[in-house]
Amino acid sequence: MVDLRAEFPHHEGLRYLNHAAVAPWPRRAADAVSTFAAQNASIGARDYPDWLKVEQRLRERLRRLLNAPASGDIALVKNTSEGLSFIAFGLDWRAGDQVVISDAEFPSNRVVWQALSRLGVEVVQVGLGGADPEADLLAACGPRTRLLSISSVQYASGLVLDLPRLGEGCERKGVLFCVDAIQHLGALPFDAQAARCAFVVADGHKWMLGPEGLGVFYCRSDLRERLTLHEYGWHMLEHATDYLRPDWQPARSARRFECGSPNMLGCMALEASLSLLEEVGMHEVQRQLNERMEHLQQGLSAIPGATIHSPREAGRRAGILNFTLDGWDQAQLFEALRQQQVVCAQRGAGIRLSPHFYTTGQVLDETLTLISQLAGR
Ligand SMILES: Cc1ncc(COP(=O)(O)O)c(C=O)c1O
Numbered sequence: 001m002v003d004l005r006a007e008f009p010h011h012e013g014l015r016y017l018n019h020a021a022v023a024p025w026p027r028r029a030a031d032a033v034s035t036f037a038a039q040n041a042s043i044g045a046r047d048y049p050d051w052l053k054v055e056q057r058l059r060e061r062l063r064r065l066l067n068a069p070a071s072g073d074i075a076l077v078k079n080t081s082e083g084l085s086f087i088a089f090g091l092d093w094r095a096g097d098q099v100v101i102s103d104a105e106f107p108s109n110r111v112v113w114q115a116l117s118r119l120g121v122e123v124v125q126v127g128l129g130g131a132d133p134e135a136d137l138l139a140a141c142g143p144r145t146r147l148l149s150i151s152s153v154q155y156a157s158g159l160v161l162d163l164p165r166l167g168e169g170c171e172r173k174g175v176l177f178c179v180d181a182i183q184h185l186g187a188l189p190f191d192a193q194a195a196r197c198a199f200v201v202a203d204g205h206k207w208m209l210g211p212e213g214l215g216v217f218y219c220r221s222d223l224r225e226r227l228t229l230h231e232y233g234w235h236m237l238e239h240a241t242d243y244l245r246p247d248w249q250p251a252r253s254a255r256r257f258e259c260g261s262p263n264m265l266g267c268m269a270l271e272a273s274l275s276l277l278e279e280v281g282m283h284e285v286q287r288q289l290n291e292r293m294e295h296l297q298q299g300l301s302a303i304p305g306a307t308i309h310s311p312r313e314a315g316r317r318a319g320i321l322n323f324t325l326d327g328w329d330q331a332q333l334f335e336a337l338r339q340q341q342v343v344c345a346q347r348g349a350g351i352r353l354s355p356h357f358y359t360t361g362q363v364l365d366e367t368l369t370l371i372s373q374l375a376g377r
Contacts, residue, residue: 014343160315184202235255
């Protein structure tokens with residue numbers, strides 16, 4: 001049994017509901033970083049082979065989190081934007097090709113595709129507000145569509161999309177299916193194979209409870225060589241440690257996307273954070289997160305003047321709940337909550353609350369009480 005109070009010894013009075021932005025680390029990640037720092041300061045990299053074992057364990061944990069076929073399908077990247085850029089600037093585009101996205105994507109998953117306009121690539125943006133957003137996305141994929149790129153959990157509204165359905169539709173239409181999973185991985189189970197994903201990209205600092213600066217890039221193995229590489233170095237070579245070898249070729253595995261030395265500090269932290277999620281189990285994480293979302297949703301629904309701008313059905317939500325309060329300007333409401341130590345964000349239609357599976361009932365109740373007091377003002 002994981003001792004969650006020991007793992008998340010938050011500051012007294014803090015109401016941390018901002019996992020959709022940057023999450024707090026669990027104690028074990030902080031400990032891993034402290035140990036790593038102490039080791040660096042005393043013996044440097046003498047035990048580098050042990051660090052490589054941690055890095056390999058991290059790849060295995062990410063493979064399981066995504067249900068990727070092999071750890072060699074996983075590349076460690078700087079962030080989501082970098083992974084998406086590898087795809088956007090790696091594919092061989094023809095003028096007139098189309099990329100389909102939604103009209104509410106976080107800029108990372110819009111700007112990379114719009115940056116292809118100089119090659120004649122057109123971006124088609126689809127609204128997700130209809131009764132059947134998956135049908136609307138697939139209907140927008142026509143004969144010129146090469147790729148559909150979508151956040152599986154929308155960053156502002158929290159809407160969860162049906163990935164297997166989208167993946168199946170893309171396969172039928174011969175469209176590559178690319179998923180920005182940053183608001184999904186670590187909050188809900190994920191299955192890159194069942195969803196027939198061509199590419200999956202995410203950063204570790206949200207629901208995976210890791211530090212900023214270390215993300216995951218999954219590229220289906222048969223597509224790897226279709227991505228032209230734009231970063232070169234020693235680490236991405238097939239014979240990476242054979243430094244004297246004059247001939248070279250990119251690694252057959254996804255390591256080909258990792259040009260140089262790894263972010264070992266980040267690996268230490270993320271590996272520890274993911275070990276916690278694995279000990280709890282992703283189905284249990286999902287169940288507990290759903291309970292907390294239900295709690296917040298019911299509490300907010302009972303507050304006069306509060307309007308929820310997120311889906312209410314369990315199957316359509318992950319960890320994001322967006323709301324507004326009558327009579328309150330968004331920025332003022334955000335500031336009033338901040339002053340009461342409610343850590344949240346201003347996004348999309350209103351204020352975004354994002355608990356995680358370990359958030360206590362006390363934090364949720366105190367937040368709801370504060371919101372109802374503000375509603376009465
Ligand atoms: C859907 C989505 N994609 C990407 C990002 C961030 O991208 P990166 O990992 O490049 O910082 C965010 C951050 O809020 C996001 O919500």
